[in-house]
Amino acid sequence: MNVKRLFRAVAPLFLMLPLVVPAGCRSSDSRIGKEPLTLRIGYSSAQDFERRYADRLSREFPEWTIEIVPSGGLLSGREPDPAGWLRKHPVDLIYLPPASFRKAADRGLLLDLEPRLEADPELEASFRPNLLELSALYGNGPTGGLIPSFYGEAVAVNRRTFEENGIRVPDRFDGWTDLVMLARRFDRGLLTPYEGPFDWIRGMGGSIGLSLRDEEDGSYELDTPAWRRLWRLAARGLLSGSVRVGGEGDFSSFVNGEYAMAIVGFKELEQLKSADGELDWTVLPLPSDFRSPGRSSRIVPDGFLSIPRSSAQPDAAWEALTFLLEDEADRRAEEDRADAAFGFPSLRAASALGTDRVSRIVEAVADRPPLPPVDEKPLPVSLREEADKAFRLAVERSIPVEAALRNLQAEADEGKFPPE
Known part of the structure; x- marks a missing residue:
């Protein structure tokens, strides 16, 4: 059994459309699956749902009438209140973007799916590492929803370059210092996807749960011991010339064997797969x-x-939910690719036992137990520009990193970086 990741989506309008769908790894032998019923699903739009799932759900449950209730406003922010949306649009199953899910979970609007998961140990065991824990963290405890798919990053390693330099490939990196110091042992040690130094620093901080804003009042927290540590580390990496940011090399540079390591996400997966035999x-x-x-x-x-507490068909909604998860995972395994629109499927496919390289990269992305999510708002361009300038001054040794950060914090406190 395996996973299906559901959609982000957009489009508000009240639309209902009967659809149909094929079979996954569960069969609709259940009593529920054979009963005529109407299942209302909240999804960005009927077109998005059909584009994603075609008629597979209707084919799996031919006795059902599937109605898609457009919920794109929850994704776009036009509908900031999921409780209000659910009152106006009663649905049995809903796809929620992370921000809306957290609000709905905090207000107790969603069924806890843990008892149903415990009753289906095969499904529970099919989830990739840490995805169920991540669901609980976003829901502040209860499992109010299941993640159909996810994004993430990992570190790709060119083993041949390590061997040629007489350096052992590590089993893991216990911190960013380990990775940067290892990169410095190569002429071209680490290729990153970040546009500039500050984006890389933010990426490192984000991966370990640091935020640039105070959760209570939204004020900037730029000059803290943890952020200073990362600024100094970034300076060491970039000064050595072994770490690349700012478009100084696209991912093909790693595929061509020019770099020892690269930070990769699902977009790079296809390039890595096509490099098999060469890299x-x-x-x-x-x-x-x-x-x-x-x-x-x-x-x-x-x-x-998620299944709203107000669902008129919670058992049927659960059948549909598990089918969508498993069907997605199996289709991705058959196609041997991740989907750029949706990321990695959260379930392991029944047809893929996890021994291939594609599965290994997905397992590496999900390998670390998660930290509580950080609700980071977009930063103004002015802050990013000033931070990059401050970093360049520090790297050029015009001023110490500590002074650069102190000046940046002072500018933020003076209100020079208002939200855009």
């Missing part, structure tokens, strides 16, 4: 949080499949 590569999890050893916040859910 001897493996994948390791991202560094963990030095304050919470072994943990990382780099697993990001695409969304959650």
Whole structure:
């Protein structure tokens, strides 16, 4: 059995559309599956649902009438209140983006799915590592929804380059210091996807649960011991010339064997697969949080499949939910690819036992137990630009890192970086 990741989506309008769907690894032998009923599903739009799932759900449950209730406003922010939306649009099953899911879970609007999971140990065991724990963290305890798919990053390693330099490939990175110091042992040690130094620093901080804003009042927290530590580490990596940011090399540079390591996500998966036979590569999890050893916040859910407490058909909704999860995972395994629109499936496919390289990269992405999610708001362009300038001054040794951060914090406190 395996996973299906549901959609992000957009489009508000009240629309209901009967659809149909094929079979996954569960069969509809159950009494529920053979009973005529109407199942209302909240999804961005009927077109998005059909584009994603075609008619597979209706084919699996031919006695059912499937109605898609457009919920794109929850994704776009036009409907900031999931409780109000659910009152106006009663549905049996709903796909929620992370922000809406957290609000709905906090207000007790969703069924706890833990008892149903415990009653289906085969399904529970099919989830990739840490995805169920991540669901519970987003729901503040109860499992109010299941993650159909997720995004994340890992570290790809060119084993041939390590061997040629007489350096052992590590089993893991206990912190970003381990990774950066290892990269410095190569002329071209680490290729990153970040646009500039500050984006890389933010990426490192985000992976270990650091936030640039105070959760209570939203004020900037730029000059803290943890952030200073990462600024100094980034300076050491970039000064050595072994770490690349800012578009100084696209991912093909790693595929061509020019770099020892690269930070990769699902977009790079296809390029790695096509390099088999030419590039001897493996994948390791991202560094963990030095304050919470072994943990990382780099697993990001695409969304959650949830059953509202107000559902008129909770048992049928559960049947549909598990089918969608398993069907998605099996289809991705058959196609031998991740989907750029949805990321990695959360379930392991019944047809793939996890021994291939594609499965290994997905396992590496999900390997670290998650940290509580950080609700980070988009940063103004002015802050990013000033932070990059401050970093360049520090790297050029015009001023110490501590002074650069102190000046940046002072500018933030003076209100120079208002939200956009």
